[in-house]
Amino acid sequence: MSTSPTPPPPQPSGPPPAPRVTIKDVAALAGVSKGAVSLAFNRKPGLSDATRDRIFAAARELGWAPNLAARSLSSQRVDVVGLAICRPAKQLGLEPFYMEFISGVESVLTERSCSLLLRLVRNLEEEVGLQDAWWRGRQVSGSILVDFRADDPRVAAVGRLGVPVVAVGHPSLTGGLTSVWTDDATAVTEAVRYLAALGHRRIARVGGAAALGHTAIRTAAFDQAARELRLAGAWQVATDFSGEAGARATRSLLTGAGDDRPTAIVYDNDIMAVAGLSVAAEMGVRVPEEVSLLAWDDSQLCRLTRPTLSAMSHDVHGFGADVARTLFEVIAGGGASRPAATPVLVPRGSTATAP
Secondary structure (H helix, E strand, C coil), X not given: CCCCCCCCCCCCCCCCCCCCCCXXXXXXXXXXXXXXXXXXXXXXXXXXXXXXXXXXXXXXXXXXXXXXXXXHXXXXXXXXXXXXXXXXXXXXXXXXXXXXXXXXXXXXXXXXXXXXXXXXXXXXXXXXXXHHHHHHCCCCCEEEECCCECCCHHHXXXXXXXXXXXXXXXXXXXXXXXXXXXXXXXXXXXXXXXXXXXXXXXXXXXECCCCEHHHHHHHHHHHHHHHHHCCCEEEEEECCCCHHHHXXXXXXXXXXXXXXXXXXXXXXXXXXXXXXXXXXXXXXXXXXXXXXXXXXXXXXXXXXXXXXXXXXXXXXXXXXXXXXXXXXXXXXXXXXXEECCCCEEECCCCCCCCC
């Protein structure tokens, strides 16, 4: 009995699939060993910054990213950076500073194929417990700490755990942690001197939460500048950074008459300055003819008001990126504390000579 021959298997149509890019390909393009590529992506010491950057560039060019699951099994660590913020969720969504700061952090994490783990906490004690859980659970490679207070409990806590961190705050507040900060004292002094140069002798400041370290630094700098300039009147009001609190503070300041009312007000953030501008309009107080207003951070909000808001301008996006880069240096076994650029004065339509 004869049988028919078995037909050959069908041949696949179309072009063959592109070969899968491997760590070996990245190493070859960067001119390094596979071990060097592993060191770079696992944030381990032993490579120069130039070599590390060359490896990342080769990986981007080839479209290669490490397998996070495999890396987690081998290093018992995932490529995630932690950030906890003690602010109400609603307020955080309206606060230009943190939106721009987080954007700057993310711009660096994206380059490194890393993710941001963001959590809102109610107090510092909750954050201490969170940092402990993150680190012991191997959920983060390091953390960014913000909004420092005097005698901040996080300093000792992260020291005990050995968590790689970068502290966003003046070294006087961060207890020897690697830190990145802005020179708030110099910026406040410049703001007060600018208004005094315009002839203002009664100046107020609507500040942030009194418990925050950078608020205390600004408060002390304002008091000192007022004394040195021998101002006829100097007021400071603490708030929670919200627009509602900024509006209440402005309304209180502008209800006075004559020498009991400031002719210029400095705000600790943009959203309070915008609220203050609205209150002045509501009360029939002309800006800048009767009162000058000066904002802080200089987000897009300052250029959308009428009149546009003068501000102490700060590259918040660049600040966030610098903080993230510093954290990677700390994770790699290095990193040094350094100041960011000091906010600079940008005069616009909301400030003028004193009435």
